[in-house]
Amino acid sequence: xxxxxxxxxxxxxxxxxxxxxxxxxxxxxxxxxxxxxxxxxxxxxxxxxxxxxxxxxxxxxxxxxxxxxxxxxxxxxxxxxxxxxxxxxxxxxxxxxxxxxxxxxxxxxxxxxxxxxxxxxxxxxxxxxxxxxxxxxxxxxxxxxxxxxxxxxxxxxxxxxxxxxxxxxxxxxxxxxxxxxxxxxxxxxxx
Numbered sequence: 001x002x003x004x005x006x007x008x009x010x011x012x013x014x015x016x017x018x019x020x021x022x023x024x025x026x027x028x029x030x031x032x033x034x035x036x037x038x039x040x041x042x043x044x045x046x047x048x049x050x051x052x053x054x055x056x057x058x059x060x061x062x063x064x065x066x067x068x069x070x071x072x073x074x075x076x077x078x079x080x081x082x083x084x085x086x087x088x089x090x091x092x093x094x095x096x097x098x099x100x101x102x103x104x105x106x107x108x109x110x111x112x113x114x115x116x117x118x119x120x121x122x123x124x125x126x127x128x129x130x131x132x133x134x135x136x137x138x139x140x141x142x143x144x145x146x147x148x149x150x151x152x153x154x155x156x157x158x159x160x161x162x163x164x165x166x167x168x169x170x171x172x173x174x175x176x177x178x179x180x181x182x183x184x185x186x187x188x189x190x191x
Contacts, residue, residue: 012065014162014166015058016055016058016062016070016074017158018162019050019054020077020121020158021158021159023046023047023051023055023155024125024128024152025155025159027040027043027047027051027148027151028152029043031151032148033148045085047081048081048085048086051078051081052078052079052082052083052084053078053082054078055074055075062074069114077105080105084098096133096137100130106128110126115161117157117161118161121157121158122154124153127154128148128150130147131150132147132148132151135147
């Protein structure tokens with residue numbers, strides 16, 4: 001993927017990544033506690049409607065367009081965000097188990113991703129959910145904040161990926177730039 005979204009309709013891919021970006025940024029910032037008076041529980045409305053409903057609907061549209069991988073990913077993530085938003089999350093171990101399941105979905109999306117930004121986005125989401133699960137099991141607020149920052153990073157990657165697709169910004173380092181240096185005249189030199 002150089003300047004385009006590789007799987008499915010560009011509109012559904014961009015809408016899905018924007019919805020995921022907003023959800024992850026709100027959830028992550030709430031979890032870090034970096035904004036005074038804002039916690040993870042304050043992000044429930046964003047998680048419910050943007051993360052849950054919007055991602056689920058975008059996923060259905062992507063599936064209709066024939067984008068099985070992104071469609072299944074968005075539908076599953078939408079269902080998980082919706083479940084998170086409407087549940088009381090119960091005891092710490094129940095919340096930890098929910099986060100482990102969320103992490104497994106993110107791991108699947110990481111391993112099956114077609115573009116580098118998507119793999120990075122879902123890899124950071126996996127890391128976030130895994131760290132948050134361990135934090136829930138251990139009762140560690142320090143780990144919870146670290147998981148929140150990983151969610152913020154994942155949200156930032158999702159936002160960039162969506163914006164890059166719309167603005168035709170580069171989304172991958174070309175082989176030429178990655179493997180060989182380029183001189184001031186624009187000619188490549190051997191590495």
